[in-house]
Amino acid sequence: MSSDLHGLVAHQFDDMEQQREAATIGMWAFLITEVMLFGGMFMCYTVYRTLYPEAFQAGSHHLNIILGTLNTALLIGSSLTMALAVHAAQNGHRKQVERLIVATILLGSLFLAVKAFEYTGKWQENLIPGPNFAPAEPIPHLQIFYALYFVLTGTHAFHMVIGIGVMVVMLVMNRGGKFSKDYYAPVEMAGLYWHFVDIVWIFLFPLLYLLGRH
Amino acid sequence: MSHGLISTELYYKIFATLMALTTLTVIAAFIDMGALNDIIAMGIACTKALLVILFFMHVRYNSPVTWIFVSAGFVMLLIMLMLGMNDYVSRSWDAPPSPWTAPPSAAPASH
Amino acid sequence: MNAPGTVKERNFINADYGIKSWLLTLDHKRIAILYLLSTTFFFVVGGAAAVLFRLELLTPASDLLQADTYNKMFTIHGVAMVFFFLIPTIPAVLGNFLIPLMIGARDLAMPRLNLASWYVFNLGGLLALMGIAGGGVDTGWTFYTPYSTTYANSQVILTALGAFVSGFASIMTGLNFIVTIHTMRAPGLKWFRLPLFVWAHYATSLIIVLGTPVVSITIVLVALERLFHIGIFDPALGGDPVLFQHLFWFYSHPAVYIMILPAMGVVSELITCFARKRIFGYKFIVASSMGIAILGFLVWGHHMFVSSQSIYAGLVFSVLTMLVAVPSAIKMLNWTATLYRGSISYQTPMLYAFGFLGLFTIGGMTGIFLGNLGLDLHLHDTYFVVAHFHYVMVGGMVMAYLGGLHFWWPKITGRLYPEGWAKLSAIIIFVGFNFTFLPQFVLGYMGMPRRYASYPDEFQMLNIFSTAGASILGFGYLFPMIYLTWSLFRGKKAGPNPFDAKGLEWTVPSPPPTFNFTETPVVTEEAYDYPI
Ligand SMILES: [Cu+2]
Numbered sequence: 001m002s003s004d005l006h007g008l009v010a011h012q013f014d015d016m017e018q019q020r021e022a023a024t025i026g027m028w029a030f031l032i033t034e035v036m037l038f039g040g041m042f043m044c045y046t047v048y049r050t051l052y053p054e055a056f057q058a059g060s061h062h063l064n065i066i067l068g069t070l071n072t073a074l075l076i077g078s079s080l081t082m083a084l085a086v087h088a089a090q091n092g093h094r095k096q097v098e099r100l101i102v103a104t105i106l107l108g109s110l111f112l113a114v115k116a117f118e119y120t121g122k123w124q125e126n127l128i129p130g131p132n133f134a135p136a137e138p139i140p141h142l143q144i145f146y147a148l149y150f151v152l153t154g155t156h157a158f159h160m161v162i163g164i165g166v167m168v169v170m171l172v173m174n175r176g177g178k179f180s181k182d183y184y185a186p187v188e189m190a191g192l193y194w195h196f197v198d199i200v201w202i203f204l205f206p207l208l209y210l211l212g213r214h
Numbered sequence: 215m216s217h218g219l220i221s222t223e224l225y226y227k228i229f230a231t232l233m234a235l236t237t238l239t240v241i242a243a244f245i246d247m248g249a250l251n252d253i254i255a256m257g258i259a260c261t262k263a264l265l266v267i268l269f270f271m272h273v274r275y276n277s278p279v280t281w282i283f284v285s286a287g288f289v290m291l292l293i294m295l296m297l298g299m300n301d302y303v304s305r306s307w308d309a310p311p312s313p314w315t316a317p318p319s320a321a322p323a324s325h
Numbered sequence: 326m327n328a329p330g331t332v333k334e335r336n337f338i339n340a341d342y343g344i345k346s347w348l349l350t351l352d353h354k355r356i357a358i359l360y361l362l363s364t365t366f367f368f369v370v371g372g373a374a375a376v377l378f379r380l381e382l383l384t385p386a387s388d389l390l391q392a393d394t395y396n397k398m399f400t401i402h403g404v405a406m407v408f409f410f411l412i413p414t415i416p417a418v419l420g421n422f423l424i425p426l427m428i429g430a431r432d433l434a435m436p437r438l439n440l441a442s443w444y445v446f447n448l449g450g451l452l453a454l455m456g457i458a459g460g461g462v463d464t465g466w467t468f469y470t471p472y473s474t475t476y477a478n479s480q481v482i483l484t485a486l487g488a489f490v491s492g493f494a495s496i497m498t499g500l501n502f503i504v505t506i507h508t509m510r511a512p513g514l515k516w517f518r519l520p521l522f523v524w525a526h527y528a529t530s531l532i533i534v535l536g537t538p539v540v541s542i543t544i545v546l547v548a549l550e551r552l553f554h555i556g557i558f559d560p561a562l563g564g565d566p567v568l569f570q571h572l573f574w575f576y577s578h579p580a581v582y583i584m585i586l587p588a589m590g591v592v593s594e595l596i597t598c599f600a601r602k603r604i605f606g607y608k609f610i611v612a613s614s615m616g617i618a619i620l621g622f623l624v625w626g627h628h629m630f631v632s633s634q635s636i637y638a639g640l641v642f643s644v645l646t647m648l649v650a651v652p653s654a655i656k657m658l659n660w661t662a663t664l665y666r667g668s669i670s671y672q673t674p675m676l677y678a679f680g681f682l683g684l685f686t687i688g689g690m691t692g693i694f695l696g697n698l699g700l701d702l703h704l705h706d707t708y709f710v711v712a713h714f715h716y717v718m719v720g721g722m723v724m725a726y727l728g729g730l731h732f733w734w735p736k737i738t739g740r741l742y743p744e745g746w747a748k749l750s751a752i753i754i755f756v757g758f759n760f761t762f763l764p765q766f767v768l769g770y771m772g773m774p775r776r777y778a779s780y781p782d783e784f785q786m787l788n789i790f791s792t793a794g795a796s797i798l799g800f801g802y803l804f805p806m807i808y809l810t811w812s813l814f815r816g817k818k819a820g821p822n823p824f825d826a827k828g829l830e831w832t833v834p835s836p837p838p839t840f841n842f843t844e845t846p847v848v849t850e851e852a853y854d855y856p857i
Contacts, residue, residue: 010436011431011432011840012430012431012432012433012434012436012509013434013509014845018508018509021507021508022434022435022504022505022507022508022509024276024280025279025280025283025503025504025507025508026434026435026500026503026504028280028283028284029283029499029500029503029504029534030500031283031287032283032284032286032287032290032534032535033496033500033534033535033537033538034538035287035288035290035291036287036290036291036534036535036536036537036538036539037538037539037541037542038542039290039291039294039295039538039539040294040538040539040541040542040543040546040572040575041542042291042295043294043295043298043568043571043572044546044557044568044572046295046298046299047298047299047302047565047568048557048565050299050302050303051302051563051565052563065240065243069236069240072236073233073236076229076232076233076236077229079229079232079266079270080225080226080228080229080270082270083225083228083269083270084222084225087220087222087225129553129555129556130553130554130555131553131554140563141556141562141563143555143556143562143563144555144556144557144562144563144564147549147555147556147557148557150555151545151546151549151555151557155542191270191271192271195266195267195270195271196271198266198270199263199266199267202259202262202263202266203259203263205236205259206239206243206255206256206258206259209243210239210240210243210255211243211251211252211255212251213243213244213251214243214244214245214246214247214251279507286531286535287535290535290622293622293623294539294575294622297623297625297626297638297641297642298571298575300635300637300638300641301567301571301626301634301635301638302635303635304635304636304637304638305634305635307635307637
């Protein structure tokens, strides 16, 4: 280990390699907790879709598939820019890292904007679950579909907000010259988180928008 | 410690595949194929997720520990869904004949 | 090492002074002590509630406490004990202190996360206490729907939020252990040379990581249901309250193993040390720890046999439950085989280990009764269940915790506890415990349901026994609190290895210096290299 890296290795670690390995394993273990967090909601989804297939079919029909597809494209695009940002960080191209992270933030924010637009629509149609839930045509148990829709997409959007916050931190650290060819673990970890949030959406999209569409 | 193995070209290829799969799944959703619809939609979603995990998240190039962790998460999810749904699917089945009561008049048919 | 008494050695306790140096510490050993204080506090809170409702149960009528106060008392007892004592204590106190020492590391992999987890834990505790102060909760620690979401007229949300928040603390600890054990083992310390205590914590951490998020999201859904009536758990709106039980027990059955696996790790260390004998079947114990961690996730439905769960699912869960008995039995047999022809010394930690063996066996075996679909229809929600899980949790986890606390007390504080007092209170606890809970098996078998403030007259005799035992048990728990505190100031100096035990933690001074090892140790031998 070259001595100029010394300040970057925390006291409990022997060297950079050990520190990086710890960060990777820690991140993956954390992502498992996230899988299980969404897993509980997927369980609810599976149960109620089995119990009330008509309500879920009607609910899927009512969601806006164009906006859903657009959001899917936005997120996949942001995953690409994120992967490229990590690649640029590995090669020590600071300018490129900056541009790519900004692109990721922009795509993520666009996603949230579309989501907000969708939510407003549901609000105007009185489709927010609770005492004021009043769909135009009453379908039994439609409320449960919307409850799951909001819980799932809401938790996902919450993760997006956190992800964007993390990206801003990465941007600041990158500006401050914290990263180099030898030290880019934070960008890499932030990338893993971002891709995970993308994967969640990859499943939410068919579950909520596509199944029972025909 | 050289992790710059993957070329950016591969990332673009993965991106293109993901977009193509998205288009495919949307189109497939509009064609009525019965139960096959759900299977196709979920199959495509799993493929997309796998591509992201393997390439964007570098699991393909990581140590086996990462492989084990990733699969542990999904296996546990599967266990939860399977054992949980085991209850919901079998709730509508007839109860097994009880030795403590008189046998039912009609033979119980499943479903 | 310098001669004792001449120069004051630098250790983690006197490394720095002042309250700030403790509240902002990143040292895993100091954080362990912070956790010791917090969890002991919640043990006292939960214990106080138990004293009150045990007194109420002296007489058949509900006279000392009204029914709703009684309900709040057993809920406080359950919430405080389960979420704030049984689940966190051994990992966060003993595990936190010992894992880096046992694997030859300077600290856990993520010291900041470790400190954060203590603050998060206390925040959770504070929320739960606010719930109690603001009127209490009467749902029981399980928060069953639809009672908790629709009908309960008490502080459900605050208390559930407390459990939710403390869950994050346990996730943080679990993540930290996994990363540390994977990446920070000393050179030569291969996986199969790790102490069984470390293996047990690894298995526990896996359960924490895989299970806790599910209960977190479930609590969020309960809160949403209670606040907005979104229908997910409300049968009036088409929701299925039994789904809550599925999600809740998906975590809460494995949570029993979060409590008991670290306890088993402690007992493995105690038995091999005080039998002076290498542990029998090391790899089998490792495999059974991992087996318990995995199988524990397959059996949750045994809590729901009478909940309108399908009978076929009940059958599956009943059969799977029998499977979990296998790895536990493997451990039990291995410990017994370790004792066989060992040179056993009956010091306090070993007394607790013996207590564990006997009580956990009873707890485990009665668990098999309850896992039987047919038998459970009779015993469900009776005092038989109460007795069963207290034998597992108190007889198992608390016994092992006290044993471990005494065993490593000299390491943690540098002082010896008074052996005579310690032995006496170990015996008092054992006797008091059995007096409290053996009668409850009989009561439950006779059909006395749990969670009622009043009961028919014919149950009074056994309830008097139980309350009398509980007061003995209560005194038994007070003793260690007193003499351990006393020993901090007056106890004999311990030296690095008072029990002549094996393991890296005994090679460093007591108390250890801040960074544990002056140079990284190199391990060349298997674990538990004892003479016999
Ligand atoms: Cu259980």
